[in-house]
Amino acid sequence: MMQFSFFKKTWIFDLDNTLHDAGYYIYPQINRLMTAYIVKYLEIDFEMATDLRQRYWEKYGATLIGLIKNHKIDPYHFLEETHNFTLSSKHIYSVTRLRHILRKIRGSKYIYSNAPYSYIKSVLRILRLSNLFLDVFSIENTKFNPKPSLRGFHTVLGKYRLNPARCVMVEDTLKNLHTAKLMGMKTIWVSPGVGKPSWVDARISHIGNLIK
Numbered sequence: 216m217m218q219f220s221f222f223k224k225t226w227i228f229d230l231d232n233t234l235h236d237a238g239y240y241i242y243p244q245i246n247r248l249m250t251a252y253i254v255k256y257l258e259i260d261f262e263m264a265t266d267l268r269q270r271y272w273e274k275y276g277a278t279l280i281g282l283i284k285n286h287k288i289d290p291y292h293f294l295e296e297t298h299n300f301t302l303s304s305k306h307i308y309s310v311t312r313l314r315h316i317l318r319k320i321r322g323s324k325y326i327y328s329n330a331p332y333s334y335i336k337s338v339l340r341i342l343r344l345s346n347l348f349l350d351v352f353s354i355e356n357t358k359f360n361p362k363p364s365l366r367g368f369h370t371v372l373g374k375y376r377l378n379p380a381r382c383v384m385v386e387d388t389l390k391n392l393h394t395a396k397l398m399g400m401k402t403i404w405v406s407p408g409v410g411k412p413s414w415v416d417a418r419i420s421h422i423g424n425l426i427k
């Protein structure tokens with residue numbers, strides 16, 4: 216991370232699979248509940264629902280947006296039912312000393328996630344990060360314009376009149392980083408493995424490497 220000055224930057228962090236690993240427990244829970252929701256309210260079978268969920272996620276950035284646009288479902292009802300699972304410290308996996316790592320970074324910090332607000336707040340509380348962020352942007356806060364939509368990014372930057380040239384976006388999903396890049400932000404891709412697209416400014420294998 217030597218190429219970045221950490222001084223007086225604005226840091227915009229994604230949550231899931233950026234600050235913690237949602238793959239072991241949380242994503243399976245959400246996927247299960249989303250598929251069940253679609254089966255129940257769209258009255259289609261499990262395989263069709265699984266396929267639909269995946270397609271909407273790819274096309275719209277969030278399954279919910281496809282359901283709003285194509286099936287007029289109530290977003291608040293959907294978010295409540297699909298995030299209705301137990302969440303405690305034993306369900307959240309992250310690097311040790313995450314709070315310490317984030318506190319080392321100078322500048323203002325925000326969360327920008329496509330997840331619902333109450334879920335984001337729960338995860339931050341469990342990770343003991345609640346007071347490190349100036350604000351949290353959820354799917355509701357962006358008026359259901361999730362990443363990677365430009366409109367969502369404009370909502371986030373507009374609220375605090377953030378200058379994208381001073382912002383660093385830290386995120387695991389490339390298409391979301393791509394919008395950030397288009398807007399003029401610096402981009403850090405959280406991804407294990409090797410290599411990165413040339414337009415990504417830096418890649419770290421996990422959030423623990425942010426200050427290395």
Ligand SMILES: [Mg+2]
Nearest residue numbers: 229231232387
């Ligand atoms: Mg993510």
